[in-house]
Amino acid sequence: xxxxxxxxxxxxxxxxxxxxxxxxxxxxxxxxxxxxxxxxxxxxxxxxxxxxxxxxxxxxxxxxxxxxxxxxxxxxxxxxxxxxxxxxxxxxxxxxxxxxxxxxxxxxxxxxxxxxxxxxxxxxxxxxxxxxxxxxxxxxxxxxxxxxxxxxxxxxxxxxxxxxxxxxxxxxxxxxxxxxxxxxxxxxxxxxxxxxxxxxxxxxxxxxxxxxxxxxxxxxxxxxxxxxxxxxxxxxxxxxxxxxxxxxxxxxxxxxxxxxxxxxxxxxxxxxxxxxxxxxxxxxxxxxxxxxxxxxxxxxxxxxxxxxxxxxxxxxxxxxxxxxxxxxxxxxxxxxxxxxxxxxxxxxxxxxxxxxxxxxxxxxxxxxxxxxxxxxxxxxxxxxxxxxxxxxxxxxxxxxxxxxxxxxxxxxxxxxxxx
Amino acid sequence: xxxxxxxxxxxxxxxxxxxxxxxxxxxxxxxxxxxxxxxxxxxxxxxxxxxxxxxxxxxxxxxxxxxxxxxxxxxxxxxxxxxxxxxxxxxxxxxxxxxxxxxxxxxxxxxxxxxxxxxxxxxxxxxxxxxxxxxxxxxxxxxxxxxxxxxxxxxxxxxxxxxxxxxxxxxxxxxxxxxxxxxxxxxxxxxxxxxxxxxxxxxxxxxxxxxxxxxxxxxxxxxxxxxxxxxxxxxxxxxxxxxxxxxxxxxxxxxxxxxxxxxxxxxxxxxxxxxxxxxxxxxxxxxxxxxxxxxxxxxxxxxxxxxxxxxxxxxxxxxxxxxxxxxxxxxxxxxxxxxxxxxxxxxxxxxxxxxxxxxxxxxxxxxxxxxxxxxxxxxxxxxxxxxxxxxxxxxxxxxxxxxxxxxxxxxxxxxxxxx
Numbered sequence: 025x026x027x028x029x030x031x032x033x034x035x036x037x038x039x040x041x042x043x044x045x046x047x048x049x050x051x052x053x054x055x056x057x058x059x060x061x062x063x064x065x066x067x068x069x070x071x072x073x074x075x076x077x078x079x080x081x082x083x084x085x086x087x088x089x090x091x092x093x094x095x096x097x098x099x100x101x102x103x104x105x106x107x108x109x110x111x112x113x114x115x116x117x118x119x120x121x122x123x124x125x126x127x128x129x130x131x132x133x134x135x136x137x138x139x140x141x142x143x144x145x146x147x148x149x150x151x152x153x154x155x156x157x158x159x160x161x162x163x164x165x166x167x168x169x170x171x172x173x174x175x176x177x178x179x180x181x182x183x184x185x186x187x188x189x190x191x192x193x194x195x196x197x198x199x200x201x202x203x204x205x206x207x208x209x210x211x212x213x214x215x216x217x218x219x220x221x222x223x224x225x226x227x228x229x230x231x232x233x234x235x236x237x238x239x240x241x242x243x244x245x246x247x248x249x250x251x252x253x254x255x256x257x258x259x260x261x262x263x264x265x266x267x268x269x270x271x272x273x274x275x276x277x278x279x280x281x282x283x284x285x286x287x288x289x290x291x292x293x294x295x296x297x298x299x300x301x302x303x304x305x306x307x308x309x310x311x312x313x314x315x316x317x318x319x320x321x322x323x324x325x326x327x328x329x330x331x332x333x334x335x336x337x338x339x340x341x342x343x344x345x346x347x348x349x350x351x352x353x354x355x356x357x358x359x360x361x362x363x364x365x366x367x368x369x370x371x372x373x374x375x376x377x378x379x380x381x382x383x384x385x386x387x388x389x390x391x392x393x394x395x396x397x398x399x400x401x402x403x404x405x406x407x408x409x410x411x412x413x414x415x416x417x418x419x420x421x422x423x424x425x426x427x428x429x430x431x432x433x434x435x436x437x438x439x440x441x442x443x
Numbered sequence: 444x445x446x447x448x449x450x451x452x453x454x455x456x457x458x459x460x461x462x463x464x465x466x467x468x469x470x471x472x473x474x475x476x477x478x479x480x481x482x483x484x485x486x487x488x489x490x491x492x493x494x495x496x497x498x499x500x501x502x503x504x505x506x507x508x509x510x511x512x513x514x515x516x517x518x519x520x521x522x523x524x525x526x527x528x529x530x531x532x533x534x535x536x537x538x539x540x541x542x543x544x545x546x547x548x549x550x551x552x553x554x555x556x557x558x559x560x561x562x563x564x565x566x567x568x569x570x571x572x573x574x575x576x577x578x579x580x581x582x583x584x585x586x587x588x589x590x591x592x593x594x595x596x597x598x599x600x601x602x603x604x605x606x607x608x609x610x611x612x613x614x615x616x617x618x619x620x621x622x623x624x625x626x627x628x629x630x631x632x633x634x635x636x637x638x639x640x641x642x643x644x645x646x647x648x649x650x651x652x653x654x655x656x657x658x659x660x661x662x663x664x665x666x667x668x669x670x671x672x673x674x675x676x677x678x679x680x681x682x683x684x685x686x687x688x689x690x691x692x693x694x695x696x697x698x699x700x701x702x703x704x705x706x707x708x709x710x711x712x713x714x715x716x717x718x719x720x721x722x723x724x725x726x727x728x729x730x731x732x733x734x735x736x737x738x739x740x741x742x743x744x745x746x747x748x749x750x751x752x753x754x755x756x757x758x759x760x761x762x763x764x765x766x767x768x769x770x771x772x773x774x775x776x777x778x779x780x781x782x783x784x785x786x787x788x789x790x791x792x793x794x795x796x797x798x799x800x801x802x803x804x805x806x807x808x809x810x811x812x813x814x815x816x817x818x819x820x821x822x823x824x825x826x827x828x829x830x831x832x833x834x835x836x837x838x839x840x841x842x843x844x845x846x847x848x849x850x851x852x853x854x855x856x857x858x859x860x861x862x
Contacts, residue, residue: 058511068515080506084499087749091691092477092494095824096487103692131740133714134553161726166715166740169728173713266741272510273522273744294592295552296585303829307580309588321550321585322685325692327746330506405514410722 033363041425050341050349057422065431067406069419070244070384073270076333086329107323114278117339120252125283127315132277133166135262138291140174143237146288147207154207158183160193164216167241171210191375192220195230202234209236214244214382217409218374221382225256248350248383248420250343253280268419271331276324295320346420351378353418354385356425360432361387368439373413384417395438404434452782460844469760469768476841484850486825488838489663489803492689495752505748526742533697536758539671540699546734551696552585554681557710559593562656565707566626573626577602579612583635586660590629610794611639614649621653628655633663633801636828637793640801644675667769667802667839669762672699687838690750695743714739765839770797772837773804775844779851780806787858792832803836814857823853
């Protein structure tokens with residue numbers, strides 16, 4: 025007990041942060057990332073993951089030794105196989121998918137389009153009465169926008185689920201809308217705002233019970249939350265590689281199609297890379313078998329390099345250890361926000377129970393848009409979410425507890441400075 | 444006159460090549476490209492352009508100083524504008540398009556899909572009797588495959604034009620198939636096999652006279668043949684950036700939509716990057732005005748870096764000077780093939796008149812598949828085109844006349860060695 029309760033709280037939190045960092049078995053991996061001069065807390069790893077320290081030379085060596093020297097020969101020697109090889113690695117390291125079901129290509133939006141189109145066509149062919157596409161009202165905009173477009177062109181009805189804004193979508197939320205008319209359900213595994221973690225196994229089972237297909241968006245879970253697609257019997261999934269897989273700005277997305285569904289699905293953008301024999305260049309299109317059928321144009325090789333370093337690191341750490349650190353970071357962030365920010369009117373906008381949460385938390389306050397601008401200028405970098413949310417994306421392998429506390433303290437100071 | 448006519452021919456050709464190189468005003472630009480150890484002739488710049496020498500450090504510096512240091516802030520500071528900025532630069536430097544009409548995104552195949560879908564929807568809305576999509580039988584496979592898919596989903600009839608295999612498609616070839624039923628015509632400006640150069644102005648005018656829209660594939664012309672889209676009144680175009688724009692393997696494509704068509708077109712993959720306000724994340728999709736409506740997902744920033752160095756170089760040289768060098772290279776290649784390869788049964792598979800030709804030539808011989816394998820192992824790198832073509836892609840800024848001759852001599856030696 026002292027005369028300065030707030031400062032004691034801060035001192036206690038600093039001590040806690042240091043103790044947690046000292047006990048963190050993954051702490052040494054922080055050194056694998058490139059230093060960011062002037063940045064004292066990077067809390068937006070779920071918008072854009074940081075580059076590993078090996079990446080500048082990896083890209084330079086690629087240009088010198090691979091593109092620049094092997095030239096066109098590298099397509100045969102290595103690049104041709106890259107979409108599937110990287111897909112299989114993501115499958116093994118991050119999303120629980122056996123080989124031959126995951127591919128790296130395009131962007132999340134384009135792959136969402138391909139998978140939604142393929143799924144609703146296949147469902148309609150099997151049962152024309154299935155005319156509803158179910159989407160969550162709070163899903164990330166691109167998922168909703170693409171779904172609206174696909175529904176319009178396929179003549180489907182868009183059915184909205186309105187889940188709890190804090191805890192996300194549950195089987196109970198879905199039950200009233202699932203029926204013999206449901207063609208496809210599209211949900212995010214981790215909500216991009218609240219961080220709510222959906223129960224993939226239970227929801228997938230409920231959708232299957234209704235006879236429909238399930239498409240999971242893994243953008244905010246792949247690389248931080250263990251995903252077990254095969255184990256859950258998931259049908260389809262997409263995800264991005266520039267968040268917790270640290271692929272760099274605009275690195276390509278990945279798509280998963282369960283092996284025994286692949287023959288029944290046909291995506292609409294039937295470019296030459298999806299053809300059975302891409303160099304035959306024959307008169308008529310015939311799709312290749314397997315997951316490569318999801319390709320369209322030439323794979324973006326240069327944008328596929330950086331993520332390889334992160335996949336190595338996640339594999340070395342193990343995704344379950346990554347999740348344990350992620351839980352420790354978000355639990356500590358909630359503790360610090362409760363102690364330092366709640367007295368200033370800041371609310372936690374997501375689940376309090378770490379078992380129901382992904383790798384980020386979002387907190388709310390009316391001044392947060394202005395606060396974020398101040399913080400960014402000072403090298404404290406959270407994400408702002410319209411209208412009043414600050415999102416702390418705590419990428420487990422590149423973020424420490426002390427860095428997290430630095431960010432929360434900076435939010436407090438910025439709020440106090442506004443008076 | 445000597446007793447050894449062949450060797451004299453070779454000596455004369457070497458002298459000619461050196462004289463042409465000495466007189467080449469762009470010869471010094473060869474030094475701008477990265478050395479490729481072990482490669483004595485790279486003759487496949489129209490499959491994959493070589494990296495400029497500045498590119499390894501450009502990519503490394505991007506990771507260190509931009510992605511790694513500015514982190515998420517770089518989206519606001521510079522990356523957000525990149526698709527349109529690069530599009531405008533390509534428009535100015537290579538394809539004759541005023542600002543606001545060109546955007547860099549996705550792959551050629553995905554952009555072909557978007558533009559074909561947008562075009563046939565707009566045409567059908569204006570005149571439901573326009574139910575035919577015209578495509579050239581010899582067009583690059585992805586153009587034909589995507590067109591076949593779009594025709595199938597839109598309920599259109601695919602109409603094939605069979606042009607002369609050497610000289611490509613002309614107004615005379617098109618005239619019989621153009622009518623009040625034509626919705627869209629899709630052609631390549633330069634044929635990927637023969638190198639035949641289509642008359643863009645005359646063909647565009649003929650298609651417009653029939654009341655249809657014209658979509659040009661510029662993959663084999665952008666960066667080597669001056670393209671004058673605005674001047675020709677072209678409607679739509681796509682092209683790739685990894686050939687004569689040296690963007691690296693799988694660098695994104697570009698699309699052009701004539702300004703006064705933009706409001707009438709709506710592409711189907713309505714991801715968040717095509718929304719009017721991408722961070723509002725509102726409930727309903729509303730497309731943005733202008734060329735950014737063609738975007739879908741997050742732009743592939745890392746794959747958009749290398750091409751910037753090449754655009755600088757083309758701008759410095761000037762596209763008309765680039766074309767003059769290109770004509771000199773292909774004319775000399777034809778001369779060398781006539782002298783050294785024709786006696787061995789090799790045929791020129793494209794136009795003899797340089798005014799009717801793009802930046803590459805294709806020659807034919809039944810042994811060329813085996814010959815190409817030998818050459819690739821020896822660091823002589825042309826492209827093989829099934830079933831019996833060798834394509835010499837003479838990227839004007841990175842290829843010399845002497846290098847071209849080295850390649851032709853190696854083809855001769857490989858054929859002679861086969862006896």
